[in-house]
Amino acid sequence: IIQRQWWHNAVVYQIYPRSFNDSNGDGIGDIPGIIAKLDHIKQLGAKIIWLSPVFQSPMDDNGYDISDYCAIAPEFGTMADMDRLIAQAAQRGIKIVMDLVVNHTSDQHPWFIESKSSIDNPKRDWYIWKDAKADGSEPNNWESFFTPKAWEFDVSSEQYYLHLFSEKQPDLNWANPEVRDAIYQMMHFWLKKGLGGFRMDVINMIGKPADYPDASIFDQGVAGWEHWANNGLCHQYLREMHDQVLQHYDVLTVGETPFTTPLDGQFYSNPARNELSMIFHFEHVSIDREEHNAVKKDFNLVEYKAIMNKWQTQLQGKGWNSLYWSNHDQPRPVSRYGDDSDALRNRSAKMLGTVLHMMSGTPYVYQGEELAMTNKTFHAIDEFNDLMAKFHYQKMIARGISETQAMDYLNTFSRDHARVPMQWNAEQYAGFSTTEPWLAVNPNYPNINAEVSYADPDSVFYHYQNLIKLRESEAYGDVLVYGQFELIDPEDAEVFAYSRTFGNKKILVIANFTGAALTRHYQAAVQQQVVNNYSDQVEQVQSVLLQPYQALVLDISSD
Ligand code: TEU
Numbered sequence: 001i002i003q004r005q006w007w008h009n010a011v012v013y014q015i016y017p018r019s020f021n022d023s024n025g026d027g028i029g030d031i032p033g034i035i036a037k038l039d040h041i042k043q044l045g046a047k048i049i050w051l052s053p054v055f056q057s058p059m060d061d062n063g064y065d066i067s068d069y070c071a072i073a074p075e076f077g078t079m080a081d082m083d084r085l086i087a088q089a090a091q092r093g094i095k096i097v098m099d100l101v102v103n104h105t106s107d108q109h110p111w112f113i114e115s116k117s118s119i120d121n122p123k124r125d126w127y128i129w130k131d132a133k134a135d136g137s138e139p140n141n142w143e144s145f146f147t148p149k150a151w152e153f154d155v156s157s158e159q160y161y162l163h164l165f166s167e168k169q170p171d172l173n174w175a176n177p178e179v180r181d182a183i184y185q186m187m188h189f190w191l192k193k194g195l196g197g198f199r200m201d202v203i204n205m206i207g208k209p210a211d212y213p214d215a216s217i218f219d220q221g222v223a224g225w226e227h228w229a230n231n232g233l234c235h236q237y238l239r240e241m242h243d244q245v246l247q248h249y250d251v252l253t254v255g256e257t258p259f260t261t262p263l264d265g266q267f268y269s270n271p272a273r274n275e276l277s278m279i280f281h282f283e284h285v286s287i288d289r290e291e292h293n294a295v296k297k298d299f300n301l302v303e304y305k306a307i308m309n310k311w312q313t314q315l316q317g318k319g320w321n322s323l324y325w326s327n328h329d330q331p332r333p334v335s336r337y338g339d340d341s342d343a344l345r346n347r348s349a350k351m352l353g354t355v356l357h358m359m360s361g362t363p364y365v366y367q368g369e370e371l372a373m374t375n376k377t378f379h380a381i382d383e384f385n386d387l388m389a390k391f392h393y394q395k396m397i398a399r400g401i402s403e404t405q406a407m408d409y410l411n412t413f414s415r416d417h418a419r420v421p422m423q424w425n426a427e428q429y430a431g432f433s434t435t436e437p438w439l440a441v442n443p444n445y446p447n448i449n450a451e452v453s454y455a456d457p458d459s460v461f462y463h464y465q466n467l468i469k470l471r472e473s474e475a476y477g478d479v480l481v482y483g484q485f486e487l488i489d490p491e492d493a494e495v496f497a498y499s500r501t502f503g504n505k506k507i508l509v510i511a512n513f514t515g516a517a518l519t520r521h522y523q524a525a526v527q528q529q530v531v532n533n534y535s536d537q538v539e540q541v542q543s544v545l546l547q548p549y550q551a552l553v554l555d556i557s558s559d
């Protein structure tokens, strides 16, 4: 067994500040608004908050384009507000994890403004500037997540700069030791305030090969990733970051790392390698779509189980998993993997929460997931705010897809589903704000909101609260946090069943992923029912009738 860490049995709650709670009536969520709702998170039981960026930013990508790492964006508040948030959270036993966005900065960051000013500026080499090819074209054929090409030409200095995201998010040059040092100093600045750690934005993209070669793989996402994802240099920089910064603090670090396999997961999270606590992989959120091409595919439970099984087993004792259904870039899980109709919304949301929280790793809850908030229907492309939605729309139209089909894709996958305001109560604007919010609320807020959830003992909110308590409990904590994972019936396309074993303790998790009643047979003697999202008592599983979206956690210990 791996050495125990404080973040092993803790649950993380993610806040997207712009959409959480607006305290001053300007339609934008802010830090005082978060402070006012800390008791919501405390009640839920999460011990860590991951705060999406609140730093000074022109907000081209809603804060993932930072122009000053040591200042707070005025629409979110002040540094004093941020200090107060850290202190107020600490009083409730909650630590704050901030978003470290250091693959790129904003093009309005003073570093980039200087870098762009001339070829011989001392900060020129802080970003990635290259000459055009002989024919005047881009330095290589890499693509970007948010634009067709990863290079932008600067007319005045006649060179291209690299941006894996928008052209307003130029990539920093991590090969330059001055850049790395500036980032490490900035990390100390924040960690000294008593942060609980960092979520590191696309951290596996910081190592670019010195020769910037052309991509040759074009059918598996943003062209170029074979060169800039998980490059050996990235691991070297992370070890240096650990040595210079992280080893001096007892913190959680989670790397956001698209294009990773369980072996990469070991490389990043094996404690002996001194890199990160854990990573977010993207395999399970890539089953039902090819994101880069904006193509919808069917969700397939057998594939989902195979993916979770390999991560659960291959990191056992060799690293640490993070567990998530959603975040600020993903649609709402109940709409995506469950059933968001009135009849089955709560049932299926509880089922999804149960299967996630009973696995091994640190679970993440994205704001509103605990209320089973749903995707929203957008009626026209200009109702979206997200720059990725706009880019994907253009791509689809250019490919000859109809407007209706393009809207259908975005109504399934747009990042804005996660970004519509939190639904606090049935008042106008869902209690999020007193004015028209920056992104319109989902009209279903009178029925789906926090106040309704608090008042209903059978709500998804209390179900999540119970799952979080179990992970910290004397009786089931160890088996949930450290127990061995074993997948049952890998080919069953309707039911996800697995067991967790720790010493004499064994639990069985059974989840019906369909809206139909199903009968299943398992060889286990039920000692006790631990969780059930229906009110029946399950005493045996030799032949068990599973109701639509039913989820069971059963103690099947043998002693
Ligand atoms: O996301 C990185 C990333 O790979 C996403 O663009 C991803 O393709 C998609 O959104 C997930 O479905 C991170 C942040 O989480 C995202 O909000 C930022 O826009 C992006 O980096 C740039 O900083």
Ligand code: CA
Pocket (backbone or CB within 6 Å): 022, 023, 024, 025, 026, 027, 028, 029, 030, 075
């Ligand atoms: Ca505000």
